[in-house]
Amino acid sequence: MGDTFSIKQVSKRTGLTEDAIRYYEKIGLLPPPQRKDNGHRVYHIEDAEIMELIICLKKTGMSLEDMKAYVHFPFKENIQSVPELKAMLQNYRQKITDQISDLQRILRFIDDKLNHDQSLLNPDRATNEES
Numbered sequence: 001m002g003d004t005f006s007i008k009q010v011s012k013r014t015g016l017t018e019d020a021i022r023y024y025e026k027i028g029l030l031p032p033p034q035r036k037d038n039g040h041r042v043y044h045i046e047d048a049e050i051m052e053l054i055i056c057l058k059k060t061g062m063s064l065e066d067m068k069a070y071v072h073f074p075f076k077e078n079i080q081s082v083p084e085l086k087a088m089l090q091n092y093r094q095k096i097t098d099q100i101s102d103l104q105r106i107l108r109f110i111d112d113k114l115n116h117d118q119s120l121l122n123p124d125r126a127t128n129e130e131s
Contacts, residue, residue, distance in 0.1 A: 003045060007033075010043040014051040021051070029054060029067055060096050 011018045024030040030050060033041040050071075057067050073085040080086060113120060 005043045005048065007041045007043065010048050010051065013048055015055065016051055024051075024054065024064075027064065027068075029064055029071060031071075057092075060092065061099070062092065 005013065007018050007021055010016075011021060016024075021030065025032060030047070033043055033047065036042055053070070054067060057070070058064075069088065070085070073082055077085075079089065
């Protein structure tokens with residue numbers, strides 16, 4: 001089955017804290033890990049890949065509850081062969097594209113203020129509103 005990792009090793013590898021890993025297991029976001037005879041958790045490459053997927057989805061702002069829907073799909077299947085998964089990913093991709101557009105608009109606004117104005121408000125508008 002390949003390399004195995006302790007919770008400490010998989011935590012270091014993925015950047016998730018050990019507490020986060022345990023919590024994600026508890027809420028069903030991660031599958032229950034295999035255990036050694038002494039009860040210590042054992043993780044495999046596939047587990048680390050799922051954790052990296054969770055990190056990626058979390059960075060997009062997806063809630064843990066929404067992520068649970070992804071856990072029910074077969075991870076090793078080609079996305080094209082699971083239409084529901086493909087549709088979910090396409091929808092989420094659109095949300096991220098919209099977020100990027102919004103962030104680019106905000107960045108342009110801030111850059112414009114930094115490069116041209118001394119205030120956050122348009123000086124002409126601020127003067128007109130005071131009159």
